Amino acid sequence: MKSLKKNNIIIGVDGGGTKTEAIVADADLNILNRGLSGPANLRNVDTLTAVENISRAVDLAMESISGVPQSVVIGLPAIKEEFSSGVADFKKELFKKGIFRRVSRNNVHIVSDQEIAFRSGTDGNDGILVISGTGAVVRGWRSKKDIKVSGWGYFADEGSAFWVGIKAYQAITRAFDGRAKNTDITRNAKKIFMFKNAIELNRIVYNDFKKVIPELSIAVDNSAKNGDSVAIEILKEGAGELALGVNLVIDKLNFKKQFPVVMVGGMFKSVIFKKEFQRLVKDKNAIFVLPNDTPAIGALKIAKKK
Amino acid sequence: MKSLKKNNIIIGVDGGGTKTEAIVADADLNILNRGLSGPANLRNVDTLTAVENISRAVDLAMESISGVPQSVVIGLPAIKEEFSSGVADFKKELFKKGIFRRVSRNNVHIVSDQEIAFRSGTDGNDGILVISGTGAVVRGWRSKKDIKVSGWGYFADEGSAFWVGIKAYQAITRAFDGRAKNTDITRNAKKIFMFKNAIELNRIVYNDFKKVIPELSIAVDNSAKNGDSVAIEILKEGAGELALGVNLVIDKLNFKKQFPVVMVGGMFKSVIFKKEFQRLVKDKNAIFVLPNDTPAIGALKIAKKK
Structure with missing residues (x-):
């Protein structure tokens, strides 16, 4: 003992x-x-x-x-x-x-x-946290200021895995009925959920949307890696939504020196998503941190x- | 008797x-x-x-x-x-x-x-139905052809009251935390749901989203009538999504003479929505019908x- x-x-x-x-x-x-x-x-x-x-x-x-x-x-x-x-x-x-x-x-x-x-x-007190897991939120601290942006739940949380999954679901169904061009996301989503057509996908989605929708983000990343333009566009738009929140918090907190931007959540495992996010957070004082620790x-x- | x-x-x-x-x-x-x-x-x-x-x-x-x-x-x-x-x-x-x-x-x-x-x-066999109520769907018939577009449920159904309500919810929360400009939709939604702030709105939304979200579309229409640009933009985008589906079905069915476009569902009570929809369905053979009957x-x- x-x-x-x-x-x-x-x-x-x-x-x-x-x-x-x-x-x-x-x-x-x-x-x-x-x-x-x-x-x-x-x-x-x-x-x-x-x-x-x-x-x-x-x-x-x-x-x-x-x-x-x-x-x-x-x-x-x-x-x-x-x-x-x-x-x-x-x-x-x-x-x-x-x-x-x-x-x-x-x-x-x-x-x-x-x-x-x-x-x-980070070991410091000041800086920014951006979470993009199933949900998304941005929060910043500087001295006594404490600002939160996004984090409203699955019908908002722009740039989260849920948000990416909704875009993927819409892209799949739009391609299925001809309103939009085909996307490789369909093929990758079929690998995960084993559906044959969009009607079967529909049953799977509405049976347990809180679980299924965020998992579609994995199909999006796999398709983006294959060069699928629809998937790349979704990831870039999502990263842009997160960066919008982070840039707003940076503006409000007005950091005078270097500060950490701590990136937490599964979406940052997507290299395309992470790179686009970092590109759009332009502040030269921002130090990006992907924690190894829980x-x-x-x-x-x-x-x-x- | x-x-x-x-x-x-x-x-x-x-x-x-x-x-x-x-x-x-x-x-x-x-x-x-x-x-x-x-x-x-x-x-x-x-x-x-x-x-x-x-x-x-x-x-x-x-x-x-x-x-x-x-x-x-x-x-x-x-x-x-x-x-x-x-x-x-x-x-x-x-x-x-x-x-x-x-x-x-x-x-x-x-x-x-x-x-x-x-x-x-309509009394004819051929033509197009577009429903925009809680959900949305477009369906067309000509001779033996029968085509359906949209109608995938509340996570898609672009241009439905649910879709409009989600956009409204996002506009309200984005305005609340500063990511977007203020919108009159917040004021009109407060009239319907009696919430004080976005955190209260959140409780109301996630408690019964299938009922609450589509009802936000009424706040959008009221605000659009007041000239709110965010609300007008949402209605126009929604009408555009419906028109996209209708125009696709028209293209596929290739009508040679006049045909009815039957418009069913609560969203067509919005004059701004209806007008924009009709403007974007350009086919000169389309005759728009709002049924009086159930x-x-x-x-x-x-x-x-x-």
């Missing part, structure tokens, strides 16, 4: 829409253990489920470690914007569970998922400073 | 997504009675519910009428494209119910909702010819 001084242990938690990850480290950010559990996004699950999953991930991470953590930082989506009235309830339930019964309440901090994602890519590491970094 | 010769009675049925309407008429299309019941769209309800609602609407319409109908035409969405394997089951259940137990099976015809909508605006009348017209 690893044994550490009580005040040497810190914990970072990323409570996401599909999973929760907790990481335990010492004060020098040496990782001691990790724990995984189910979703903790309050948009997807209720408070008790979120608390249960956070507690389980933390207890798993602490399983072979003695002592009580000195600082716990939990990153959660939307809690401050949409569920602020429920934070007290959330904490009340949390402090009934597992290790949290023994942690000083002042040492547990709930922050936004965007803050921990940002910190996973957001839970960002939570740990914040925990160290608390 | 109205009494007619047995072979003088015909029935038209429109089985829709929210309601089913049945109309009983004599052979001269004089309307004798109407009956209303719940939905019969197989995309929304199961076969037994659809059969139950059709039977109920017909029985209500036949309540004070003696005799057995000579011809019954039932218009249903998607049944031929998506539920063709279920038509036999559907008929089997139908012939167990109410008046249908006494009708000759050869005298009951199931046709597409698009055919009856088309016939509600689609059930179209079903009656077909029943008369059967």
Whole structure:
């Protein structure tokens, strides 16, 4: 059993829409253990489920470690914007569970998922986070300013995998009925979803659109790599939408020196998308960062400073 | 009690997504009675519910009428494209119910909702139907040719009230976070949905998007009438998308003489939308028709010819 001084242990938690990850480290950010559990996004699950999953991930991470953590930082989506009235309830339930019964309440901090994602890519306080996963959001911090753009959910979130997927779906159906030229996206989408024609694709899409639509973005990237002009156009338009948000936040924050632009989410795995995005964010002070670490590491970094 | 010769009675049925309407008429299309019941769209309800609602609407319409109908035409969405394997089951259940137990099976015809909508605006066989309600579809007939374009559901259906509503939602959220200029659509949408800010709008939208999003199209039309350039642009783009489909079908069908373009659905209540649509459908042989009658009348017209 690893044994550490009580005040040497810190914990970072990323409570996401599909999973929760907790990481335990010492004060020098040496990782001691990790724990995984189910979703903790309050948009997807209720408070008790979120608390249960956070507690389980933390207890798993602490399983072979003695002592009580000195600082716990939990990153959660939307809690401050949409569920602020429920934070007290959330904490009340949390402090009934597992290790949290023994942690000083002042040492547990709930922050936004965007803050921990940002910190996973940088050690500084100022800069910009741009997420383009299933959803998209841009957030910037400078001194006391804190600005958020986009992040309105799947009917907006321009430049997200969902948005790219909708464009792909429309391109496929338009090509199918003759309103637009053929696209290689159809062929690549068939490889993923095994449909024979657009009517079958339709059944698949409307059966589970939250899962199927974002996955179409993979077909778009594969087709763009093959030189398909429709796919390339979609990726460039999406990158342009993200860059619009980032450039707006840069203008509002008026950075005087170099600052990080931390890029998080699956869309940045597309080289065409990423390059176009970086081309359109013209600020010469912008330093692009693709974090190697998970957001839970960002939570740990914040925990160290608390 | 109205009494007619047995072979003088015909029935038209429109089985829709929210309601089913049945109309009983004599052979001269004089309307004798109407009956209303719940939905019969197989995309929304199961076969037994659809059969139950059709039977109920017909029985209500036949309540004070003696005799057995000579011809019954039932218009249903998607049944031929998506539920063709279920038509036999559907008929089997139908012939167990109410008046249908006494009708000759050869005298009951199931046709597409698009055919009856088309016939509600014209007496001819050839021409084009364009629906822009919650969804959108274009369908054309000439001699034996039958072509359908659009109608892929709410993630496509360019130019529908849903499509217009999504554009409105994006315009509102973009204006809210500064990525786009302000739009009067926000003010008009607030009148409908009583939200204070975009975060509240978001809750309303994602709580029931199938209802809320199409209703935003009303705010768009109201703002367009006030001269709001964002709203006007959305309506013009939507009308352009519909016109693209119609022009494509016109090209494919190659009409040699005048033909009707039957316009069905709530979006055509917008004068700006309708005018732009008609402007972009340039064919000099196109005669635009806004039917006064419901689609059930179209079903009656077909029943008369059967």
